[in-house]
Amino acid sequence: MKLLFGIVVAIITLKWWPSIPSIGVVIATLLILIALHRFVSEIVIGAAIGCLIATGAVAIFQHKTDTALTVDVNTTIAGKVGSLFTKENGQTSVIFDVDTVNGRKLTIFETFRARLYWRTELPVKQGQHWSVTARLREPYGRVNEAGFDAETYFLSRHIHSKGSVRSANVLNERVSVRQQLYDTVYKNVAHLDSARFLIALAFGERGMLSSEDWQQLRDSGLAHLMAISGLHIGLAFFFGYTVTRYVFPLIVKRDTHLWIPLVMGLVAACLYAWMAGFSLTTQRALMALLVVSLIRQSGYSASPFSTFFLVLAAVLVFDPLSIFSASFWLSFGAVYALCIMALFRPTAPLEESVIQKVARYVKSLLIMQCVLMIGMLPLMWTWFGGVSLTALFFNVLAVPLISLITVPLILLGLILTPFGASSYVWHAADLSLQPLMSLLGVASFGWLETQGPSTVFPIVVVLLAFVLWLVGFRTIPIAAGVIGLSLFTWKNTQTDTTAWRVDVFDVGHGLAVLIEKEGRAVLYDTGAAWSSGTVAASVIAPVLTQRGSKLDGLILSHGDNDHAGGEAWVTKHLVPQWVRSSENDLGHLACLRGNRWRWQQLEFEVLYPLTLSDRAKNASSCVIKVSDGKHAVLLTGDLPKAQETYLLTQNDDVSADVLIVPHHGSKTSSSEAFINHVNPKAAIASTGRYTPWNLPHPDVVSRYENRGIEWFETGYDGQVRAQFSDKGWRVLSQRNDTEPFWYRKKFGAPKRKE
Incomplete structure (x- = not known):
């Protein structure tokens, strides 16, 4: 051991x-x-x-x-489609398993998996073989202190590159059996109210779930139930094991081959995992079932903790990269909490009535959910920035419903679908989900953000521990330890009143800068918005939540989408008290030369523009100097050279320790005279990789570096923050300073454009 x-x-x-x-x-x-x-x-x-x-x-x-990696040229690759698709939902992001590059057949150690951005009128189905001309890139992602981490996502799912398809032609149109079954089931359930949940539970495909669905599942603590997870693989095992255990003696009258129910349980679990495309969570569940089954068949007596440790070791040896997955930590965290519960589980009475058995079951279920809630608090806090107060209530109702009714009906529906006799079964599965869907609509009030200073969080932990005590789980030392840990991790509200920071987020081509002091913040630009989301929702909001900060104000440098695309989302969801811009907008305060205001003991001075515009473009960028009287940051938007020259002719004090590089480092900005006049010690450019504009321009980078100015570029350094206090200041990057790990270095090495 x-x-x-x-x-x-x-x-x-x-x-x-x-x-x-x-x-x-x-x-x-x-x-x-x-x-x-x-x-x-x-x-x-x-x-x-x-x-x-x-x-x-x-x-x-x-x-x-x-x-x-063939970043600079288009490559012809051939392989098999690994994603499920329907005609209705089309395809944009496709998993493609590549076995041939430029006509060369790859060895088993060279075959790779790519995630391709693929738009085509031709139907793309799982199992089809295609020849594709694509530009492939390293599996990099935006690196911020909070929000979705694409790089760890790619690592955990063994996605070795990403890219976009230029042209494609199908080599073999034959689709996989799984895709055929998926298409048939989809036709049967598409008209049902809970179709998106049934598809998720049957195939592990969650693309039909909307962002609202995910928020409701998060708020109710039921996200783990709405996809094929370890719990569902275990149910499939139990289904196969139980059916075989009772049917097999009717066929074979001898007490031999007692291992057959166990094998049939594993077969059922494997088939259900196949339905989910052998996702990582299902692979871990199968590995766990296999280890537990081998221990049981060997006759070896293992404690819950020994079994847990053997399963953990087997999963890690099988796939070391699974540690980059949040589901790995959450699933094993949950099992560990249940192992602790098993240590103190009371022995069942030898004789008890049906009512007593039901009461014991309900009590055990309640205790289990309480243990999971308390045990998972640190992980939920770390990964999701909050905790669901209603998870106990929803799980007590939903776990038996989905485990004992919905999932068995789905398994039966999958078995009957090839024979055309599953319609009534799918209707029954849909009806079983109706009570849960009705409750999800009122789940939003149950989510508590816990990352910021909150006196509510330790109170919640104490109440949960008290519930455990009431139902008989009287493990005071453990409860006290959990409460102590929660209080220890609870953020200290004492802060340095002179400290403030400026964060330039990694948002691709665009700009989003957060000025923060003592838990309050002002946002300068929002980054871009697109049809399916915004930078504000994916980056800014998670950061504010993690820090527990309140957004007081929003400043829009100008109206371009990459700077102001998220305005509507920010004003609706983050609710700033005021918005300033250089546009004629009745809802905005003016951002004009001569405007000054104080916020959190910081001085904001607007240096440009001179007049408001109906539609502010680069030349009307709102230029602001932020200073504490000792240190200063200059925010420049997309200011062109002509406007830079104007500022110099006015003899304005534009000197600053940190300069947010104008126009992402375009050669139309950052004149030598302007850089000399500002004389910054550090320059931060907000850039994206592989954009059509190829920013920053190499000549601009040289202008800064030749003057000994420290150069930061979000496209390669990730989020960059400048920290100030009366003791001094410094600039740090997320990729190189906060997270200086091997995979950040692997995907973050700058490739300058010559």
Whole structure:
């Protein structure tokens, strides 16, 4: 067990390694430790084995990524479509398993998985073979302190590149059996109210769920139920095991082959996992079932914790990169909490009535949900920035409903669908979800944001512990430990009253700058908006939530989408007290030269423009100097050279420690005279990679670097923040300073445009 412990610790820390050692060094170290095994702990040897496994997994991932990378040219690739699609939902993001590049057949260690942006009128179906001309790129993502992390997402799902399709032609139109079944089921359920949930539960495909659905599931604490997860794979196992256990004796009268129900349970679980496309969560569930089944068949008596540890080790050895997935931490966190519960589970009476059995079941279910809520609080806090106060209520109702009625009906529907006899079953499954769907509509009040300072959070923990005590789970030391941990992680509200910060978010081509002091913030530009979302929703709101900060004001430099696209979303959801812009808008305060105001002891001075516009463009960018009297930041929007020259002729004090580079580093801005006049110590450019504009321009970067000005670029450095106080100031980047991990360095090395 000590050896396994060392393996687990080594692999589970992979996410935080600063660099990846060479496999040769790891093997040499392991051989030396084995030779000295009499003098070395088994934990250390296990850690060396774990390092070898983790290093090997990373080496394979990087090799596949290197095989895929042809960033500057269009590449012809051939392979198989790995995503499910219907004619109705079309396709934009397609998982493509590549086995041929430019006519060369790849080896098993070179075949890679790409996520392609693909728009075509031709039907794309899972299982089809296509030849595609695409521009492939490294699996990089925007790196901010909060919000969706694409890079860890790609790692956890073994996606080795991303890109866009230029042209494509189908090589083999034959679709997979899973796609055929999906199409048939979709036709049967498309008209049902809960069709999107039935598809998610049957196939693990959640593309039909809207953002509103996800918010309701999050607020109610039921997100784990609305996709094929470990719980559902376990139910499929139980279904196959139970049916076989009762049917098999009717066929075979002898007490032989008692292992067959166990095997049939695993077969049922594998079939259900196949329906989900063998997603990572289902793979982990299958691995867990296999380990538990082997332990049971071996006759070995293992405690809940020993079983948990064996399953954890097996999953990590099978897929070390799974530690980059939130579902990994949440699923094993939940199982660990249940293991703790199992230690204190009372023994069932030898004789009890039906009513007593039902009462014991209800009590056990309530205790389990309380344990999960308290045990999962730190993880929920970390990953989602809050906790559902109604999760206990919704799970007590939903878990039995979905586990005992909905999922069995779905399994039956999947079995009957090929025979054309499943219509009534799907209707019954739809009816079973109706009560839950009605309750989800009122779930929003149950979500509590816990990242910011809140006296409510520790109170909630205490109340949950009290509920555990009431129902008989009298483990006061554990409850006290959880409460202590929660209070310890609760943010300290004491702050340095002189400290303030300016964050330039990694938003691609666009701009979003947050000025924050003592839990209050002003936003300068919102980043872009598109048909399916906004930067404000995906980046700015999560950051504010994580910090527990309140948005007081919004400043829009000008009206272009990449700067002001999220205005409507911000004003509706973040509700700033005021909005300033250089446009004629009755709802906005003016942002004109000469305007000054104080906010949180910071001085805001508007240097440009001179007049308001009906539609403010680059030349009307609102230029603001923010200062605490000792340090200053200059915000410039997309200010062109002509307007820069105007500021210089006015003898304005535009000097600043930090300059937000005008117009993303375009050659139409950042004149030498302007840079000299501002004389910044650091320059921050908000840029995106591989954009049509190829910004920043190399000449502009050279102008800054030749003057010894520290250059930051969000497209490669991620979110950049400047921190100020009466003790001094500094600039840090998310990729290189806050998260200086091996995968950030792998996907963050700048590739300058020459």
